[in-house]
Amino acid sequence: MIDVLSAIFWLVVALGLLVTFHEYGHYWVARRCGVRVLRFSIGFGRPLLRWRNKEDTEFVVAAVPLGGYVKMLDDRETPVPTAERDQAFNHKSLGQRSAIVAAGPVFNLIFAVAAFWLMFMIGIADSRPLLGPTTGLAAEAGLEEQDLIVRIDEAKVQTWTHALLALIPPALDRRAVTVEVEDAGGFRQTTELALDRLGPDFREDRTLESIGLSIWRPDLPPVIDGVTDDGPAARAGLSAGDRVLAVGDTTIDGWNALSAAIPAAAGTGAPIELRIERDGRELEVQLQPTMQDGRPIIGITPPPPDAALQADMERAFAILRFGPLEGLGRAFNETWRLTAGTLGILGRMITGQASLANLSGPITIAQMAQDSARLGISRFLFFLGLISLSLAIINLLPIPVLDGGHLLYNLIEAIKGSPVSERGQVIGQTLGLVAVVGLMSLAVFNDIVRFFQ
Incomplete structure (x- = not known):
């Protein structure tokens, strides 16, 4: 029971931070464009807290913390006095409306970079891609225990997370890759890993096992100290x-x-x-x-550990810590790497190359939030950055009811010279709502299946 409450607490903390930052992006840009904001809500349902600022915007913290919204003055929803129409969202230029819509995902990207930057300045312990016993395709390629993966194709890898991001897409595409490894003596060699020979039963959640790779883990003799x-x-x-x-x-x-x-x-x-x-x-x-x-x-x-095992552990584990300038560069690199990996998996899910089981819902996110919080501030910052990045990507999908759907409407308006018809918007919103509810239902179903596995 305590674990469940802890997971819920960290889920609320994580989503509260990310949703607030996302909605503040919409709010901040809307105010800079002269749009009157009627309500800024974190969560849905019954208000728990509410207050107003000097601009008469109502700020609300609601009971259900799974999202939020910014309600702006708009005469498509309620009549607007003539004197206030210049403050209405729908009376702003196409560029201003697009900027307001895009601001939420952009702020999520900013949050991700900031989280990774702070993580690298504090320092995060991570495991290098040092191999344990190899079998199958990995052994056939000449990869051996104690080899350290340093590059996969053109991508330099420093951690197992980087290695997986570099291996999963070509494995799904059944494409061979080149792997550069370094042995314990510092000697480097390059070999080809025949991912094109993976069977039809390959699952991306078992990438290492399918290839024949394993993570090296320090082992001590079973002697009681x-x-x-x-x-x-x-x-x-x-x-x-x-x-x-x-x-x-x-x-x-x-x-x-x-x-x-x-x-x-x-x-x-x-x-x-x-x-x-x-x-x-x-x-x-x-x-x-x-x-x-x-x-x-x-x-x-x-x-x-004895001296030999201590040396192996120092080779297998590292603390990634950098100064402000280098840390910022690393944060941008990490954001780009994770964005490319996420888009790659998303695209392959759409084409059927990747399993829809990759979708995760609130149960999995809650567990990840709790686990990362237990591992320390750096791990929690990585989790926040990853989820913030995911929210940015999801919100930019061209699905009506999401920010990306509104940007799609704006693109159509720019091309045809007039807004999408009201009927077209209603149809789009209905289809978009069905798509979002379907994706959420699938994500929750995946959570339940993982829970009972």
Whole structure:
């Protein structure tokens, strides 16, 4: 229950920030163009808070925080006195109306750049694309464990996020790519990864597995370094120096396997059986895990990494931190990289090359907001930048009821020399509403499917 409330809280925080910034873009440009704003609302439904400024604009915080709107003076909606028509939205020039409509998505882009800029100045820990064991197409291409991916085609990659953004589009297109890697000794070589040989069952959410790539993860020996006082392990008689050989029927060869086996064994609710080695003798013990933050805990700590593993970890992980000027350049690069990746996936979803399962709704966004907030301010800033960028792109789609649909109407007006007819606008709004509701329903359906997987 606490996790659900936490996820809802961070969803409200994230959407509140992004929607406010988006709607403020419309408001700010509208006021600069001399349009009177009647209401600035964050959320829909029953107002929780409301106040007015000196220009008599009503500001509202409403009960349902999934969106917002800016209502402007417009005699297509309500009669406008002759003396005030110069303040009405529909009496402004085509360029001014277009600027007001485009301002929301533009402000979302500005927010994304600002979020990434601040993230890079604070510093964000990220994993470099260091390979774990390889199989399939990756192994056939000569890629090996401990290789570091430095370039895919012409794209330089520094993180696994960058690598995935560079691999998914050609994988969907079934197009071979060149991959430059660097081994532990610093030697670089280039090879071809035959993505054109991927099978028809390829799924973009399993890109690495389909290609035969895996993420290198540091692993420690399954030797207990410390035992929590009065924890399940201590009560069972475990002590520092014990090596865990098996959990139930699962053989343990490293700390990663141990960490995965404990929750799996605890799922039955029965006591967990451990086989350990102590002073050359094998012993069997039983213990009952306790739950902490929704996870089964037995109360043991791993040993510290040795010098070799420490060197591997330094190669696999990095903190990306830059000064204001370089950070701003990096922020623009990150915005462009994510925009290109998002548009690429969106275009392939429209043509059927990418699965519609990529659409995410409020449940997934809430979970992402909570997870990123738990990982620290830098991760939360990345999440905010990514979602802000997504909102900008979605709002610019040429679908009536979205900002992009209004810009499409304006383009048609510029071409034909007169506004789209009222009947045409009504038909467009109806079709656009059906499309948006359909997309939202699909996104929520995808959320529910992910939740129960």
